[in-house]
Amino acid sequence: MTIRQEFICIACPIGCSLIATKEGGNISVAGNRCRIGIQYAIKEMTDPRRVLTTSVRVYNGGNYKMMSVKTAEDIPKDKMLPCLKEIKKLDLQGCYNVGDILIEDVLCTGVNVVATRGVVL
Amino acid sequence: MKKIDLIIIGGGPAGLSAAIKAREEGIQDILVVERNKILGGILNQCIHNGFGLHVFKEELTGPEYAHKLIERAKELQIPFLLETMVLDITPQKQVKLLSTNGVETIEARAIILAMGCRERPRGAINIPGDRPSGIFSAGTAQELVNMRGLKIGKTAVIVGSGDIGLIMARRLTLEGMDVKAVVELMPFSGGLRRNIAQCLDDFNIPLHLSHTVTKIVGKERLESIIIAAVDENRNPIPETERLIECDTLLFSVGLIPESELAKAAGVALDKRTNGAIVDNNLQTTVEGIFSCGNTLHVHDLVDDVTFEAYEAAVSAKKYLQNNTKSPTTVNVPVVVSGGVRYAVPQNITDISQELKLKFRVGAIYEGANVNVFFDNEQVYSKTKKILTPGEMEIVTLSADIIAKLQNVKEIRIDVK
Ligand SMILES: Cc1cc2nc3c(=O)[nH]c(=O)nc-3n(C[C@H](O)[C@H](O)[C@H](O)COP(=O)(O)OP(=O)(O)OC[C@H]3O[C@@H](n4cnc5c(N)ncnc54)[C@H](O)[C@@H]3O)c2cc1C
Numbered sequence: 278m279t280i281r282q283e284f285i286c287i288a289c290p291i292g293c294s295l296i297a298t299k300e301g302g303n304i305s306v307a308g309n310r311c312r313i314g315i316q317y318a319i320k321e322m323t324d325p326r327r328v329l330t331t332s333v334r335v336y337n338g339g340n341y342k343m344m345s346v347k348t349a350e351d352i353p354k355d356k357m358l359p360c361l362k363e364i365k366k367l368d369l370q371g372c373y374n375v376g377d378i379l380i381e382d383v384l385c386t387g388v389n390v391v392a393t394r395g396v397v398l
Numbered sequence: 399m400k401k402i403d404l405i406i407i408g409g410g411p412a413g414l415s416a417a418i419k420a421r422e423e424g425i426q427d428i429l430v431v432e433r434n435k436i437l438g439g440i441l442n443q444c445i446h447n448g449f450g451l452h453v454f455k456e457e458l459t460g461p462e463y464a465h466k467l468i469e470r471a472k473e474l475q476i477p478f479l480l481e482t483m484v485l486d487i488t489p490q491k492q493v494k495l496l497s498t499n500g501v502e503t504i505e506a507r508a509i510i511l512a513m514g515c516r517e518r519p520r521g522a523i524n525i526p527g528d529r530p531s532g533i534f535s536a537g538t539a540q541e542l543v544n545m546r547g548l549k550i551g552k553t554a555v556i557v558g559s560g561d562i563g564l565i566m567a568r569r570l571t572l573e574g575m576d577v578k579a580v581v582e583l584m585p586f587s588g589g590l591r592r593n594i595a596q597c598l599d600d601f602n603i604p605l606h607l608s609h610t611v612t613k614i615v616g617k618e619r620l621e622s623i624i625i626a627a628v629d630e631n632r633n634p635i636p637e638t639e640r641l642i643e644c645d646t647l648l649f650s651v652g653l654i655p656e657s658e659l660a661k662a663a664g665v666a667l668d669k670r671t672n673g674a675i676v677d678n679n680l681q682t683t684v685e686g687i688f689s690c691g692n693t694l695h696v697h698d699l700v701d702d703v704t705f706e707a708y709e710a711a712v713s714a715k716k717y718l719q720n721n722t723k724s725p726t727t728v729n730v731p732v733v734v735s736g737g738v739r740y741a742v743p744q745n746i747t748d749i750s751q752e753l754k755l756k757f758r759v760g761a762i763y764e765g766a767n768v769n770v771f772f773d774n775e776q777v778y779s780k781t782k783k784i785l786t787p788g789e790m791e792i793v794t795l796s797a798d799i800i801a802k803l804q805n806v807k808e809i810r811i812d813v814k
Pocket residue numbers: 407408409410411412413431432433434438439440441444447448449450482483484485512513514515537540561562565656659690691692693696697698699700701703
């Protein structure tokens with residue numbers, strides 16, 4: 278079976294239009310002007326990953342404050358929305374520091390969700 | 399009147415970086431003035447990642463980048479005032495502050511301007527139609543969603559495909575909104591490739607290039623807009639008009655340096671950047687007043703803001719140490735030609751150091767040559783794979799080359 282996918286390379290502003298074709302175990306890439314394009318297309322075809330960032334409410338001394346959070350590393354792209362749902366379930370109170378772990382190993386990705394901005398009273 | 403050696407106006411990345419460097423360089427008497435409740439400037443609302451690869455060698459979110467600067471500033475015990483707005487600066491460097499304690503004027507020996515920029519308002523591009531609610535500038539929407547946790551609507555269209563517009567398209571999608579399209583007047587996006595791939599393509603949000611909004615419809619709340627393709631003169635083509643239903647419209651149509659205070663102080667402004675005219679010490683046309691960050695010219699990368707602020711701080715220190723002009727002083731204007739839209743600094747006065755010439759082009763150039771001339775002599779040439787209006791470029795000329803400026807009438811930077 279042959280799978281064909283198209284990507285726009287993000288490595289530089291030229292933005293080559295890449296066509297990746299997978300046949301059996303082999304992936305071939307066309308449209309690239311440099312090596313980075315090949316690596317990018319293969320990664321996007323086999324294991325695309327993104328860092329997820331959002332912000333959550335923290336109840337804090339009678340009202341709430343917003344705290345920004347991220348996945349400490351990139352997670353599989355198709356886990357973004359499910360992970361976002363997990364983050365939205367958080368019910369947080371009190372004070373937090375930058376780097377505090379809010380969810381460990383979110384949805385078995387091996388990645389923690391951490392605070393990127395502190396919240397104080 | 400109270401006197402302070404160095405007042406830094408603005409507590410964003412430019413102001414904080416300048417304060418840190420100034421203190422590291424040995425300036426003791428510093429004051430940072432910030433009008434918001436917190437330090438960090440615009441970074442606090444930029445919760446996405448992509449900051450800090452050059453300064454901190456790791457990929458950080460905006461708030462994390464701010465946090466690192468704030469921690470360092472605290473470590474160095476740099477005094478700062480929050481919820482204090484600078485109302486006015488005089489050419490004599492008297493700085494008028496407004497806080498909950500009232501109005502106070504402090505005299506500074508040197509000032510670093512670091513007030514950032516503001517968003518170009520919607521009025522600037524004049525779209526006919528109703529004036530319902532649901533229309534925001536992208537930066538305001540970013541603050542409402544990220545900092546206040548508000549839901550701003552259900553279905554959105556974004557005008558402008560610079561990085562802020564693209565990032566908001568993803569952000570609103572993640573917050574459960576249906577982003578129907580990003581509309582861009584130009585035939586290309588001003589945003590980074592990465593943002594087009596990860597903010598639009600990942601979520602199947604269409605990007606309509608060479609399109610504009612021709613009408614806004616809605617009584618109380620926005621109900622729909624009409625978009626149309628534009629011809630090569632950027633005039634809408636009526637046959638292409640079509641309606642998109644949406645209750646939210648975001649405008650991300652550019653940033654303008656915050657220059658009111660510079661103007662008040664008598665600083666000359668550059669019509670192209672809308673920021674101050676500076677020399678290669680980042681000194682404005684008023685002695686002892688320096689400028690850096692987005693108030694000088696709009697930067698895409700916060701790392702470049704930090705490096706520029708470091709330069710301003712080193713210059714302020716030199717200025718505070720000796721008020722006399724050095725023998726290496728010249729006055730050579732930098733002019734632009736070909737595809738170059740602007741260059742900073744606009745004047746070279748100090749030929750004892752290397753020069754970082756920052757510039758932007760007005761259109762996309764592939765395989766273009768970047769050349770620098772001292773009068774008619776070519777001193778620098780490089781072929782670039784690609785130059786785009788969305789990315790600031792830096793040409794570095796070594797101190798050896800700059801030393802040759804002694805009898806030169808003008809420096810010209812050209813893209814062909
Ligand atoms: C939406 C958005 C997304 C971005 N994304 C990225 C990215 O992914 N990666 C990246 O590297 N860069 C990014 N940038 C660019 C980077 O964040 C900015 O270039 C940088 O924050 C500019 O720093 P600054 O200190 O000059 O201005 P600001 O951060 O705007 O700080 C200026 C400060 O001055 C204060 N101030 C202004 N006037 C006064 C006054 N009269 N009195 C007292 N205080 C005053 C303001 O309150 C503010 O705190 C982004 C920018 C925006 C807007």
